[in-house]
Amino acid sequence: MATILEALTLALDLHLAGRFGEAQELYTRILDVEPEQPDALHYLGVLAGQVGRGEFGLTLIDKALALRPDASDIHANRANLLRGLDRLDEAEFCYRRALSIRPEFAEAWTDRAFARHGRGDPAAIDATAGMLERALQIEPALEPAREKLVDLLLGRGRLRLESRQVTPALTDLIRAAELDQQNADIAFLLGNALFAAGLRADSVIAFRNALSLVPDFLSAALNLGIALAATNRTDAALAPLHHAVRIDPAHPAPRDTLALALRSLGRADEADALDQAPLPPPPPAKPAAKPASRRPRRPP
Known part of the structure; x- marks a missing residue:
């Protein structure tokens, strides 16, 4: 016959596997068998x-806390239940x-950050970011904390x-780029920020990163060309500007910027030819999607 510990281990394995019943x-x-088994x-x-019976869950967790008042994981899960019930002040406590x-409870810092962000007030982002940074200091590989912090930093x-x-x-x-080096949007916005700060050479690196991650990123190709020209590398700017025109031949900004770069290099004939080249026709409109047919539901 299984011991309580063996049964509890099996129950937790089933729980983590999503086999709730x-x-x-x-x-x-x-x-x-043991009505006051705290675990x-x-x-x-x-x-x-997890199955939508939060109030009943609180009753059980309160019984567990009465038996183990200094169990940090039980307090944290009580907070999660309260957050699910939208009782945010109690959850924060x-x-x-x-x-x-x-x-040093990294998951609790992360869950607290999620709850804090749910309040939606302007100070929430700063507080949430600070909590997530704390979680990552404790456990750098904690993926939910990293993902949420990247989203917050990118948005802000x-x-x-x-x-x-x-x-x-x-x-x-810069912090978002440290956390997620494969995000082209972050690299692109970082390039824009560096350019706006007058750090043109650094912006070139950021725009190149964005374009290497997403080769058909029109704005990254265009801004890379502009940044190269702004650092007196107009010859080098031609390649990304030509690439931008190839990505979207009908877009006026890449064509105009490329023509301007060509003229600055004394290549007016090429610029004139670009200006006079006919724009490609717009792509054909996609037919409207046919509404999906609905099957009647079996009565419950």
């Missing part, structure tokens, strides 16, 4: 929240309690750049 049954059987109460409470017990950097807050935008975008 089997896990619930086994947790319940454990509690039939079974805790995990069954978490499961209840529980996250603080969990972190006071275990300050974009807004700051649009409102001409160039230095704060640079801070956000």
Whole structure:
């Protein structure tokens, strides 16, 4: 016959595998044998929240906390249940309690950041970013924290750049680029911020990175050409500008910028030929998608 520990281990494995019904049954059987088993109460409470029974889950977790008041993971999961019930002030209190017990609890910092961001007030982004940075200091490979921080920094950097807050935008975008070196949008916006800050040579590197990640990135090709020209490398600017024209021959900005670069190099004949070249016809409109037919549902 299995011991309580063996049964609990199996129940948790089923729970983590998403086999909630089997896990619930086994947790319940454990509690039939040992009604005050704190782990079974805790995990069954978490499961209840996952299946939409948050209030019942709180009841179970409160029983577990009465047995283990200094268990940081139970406080953190109580906070998660409260967040799911939109009881954010209570959730914040529980996250603080969990972190006071275990300050290096990276997942709790991450979950607290998610809850803080859910409030939607202007200060939330700064607070959320700080919590996520703390989580990553503790556990650099914590993917949910990294992904959320990248999204926040990219969004805030974009807004700051649009409102001409160039230095704060640079801070956000440089950090975002450190965290995600495969994101062409970050590389492109970083190039724009560097260019706006007068760091033209550095912007060339950023635009090249964006274009290497997405070779048909029209704006990156165009801005790379502009940045090269701004650093007195107009000859080198021709290649990305020609590439931009190839990406979208009908777009006026790449053609006009390329013609201007050619004229600055004394190649007026080529510029005139470019100006006089007919624009390609627009691509044919795609036919409207036929609405999908709906099958009648089987009655419950």
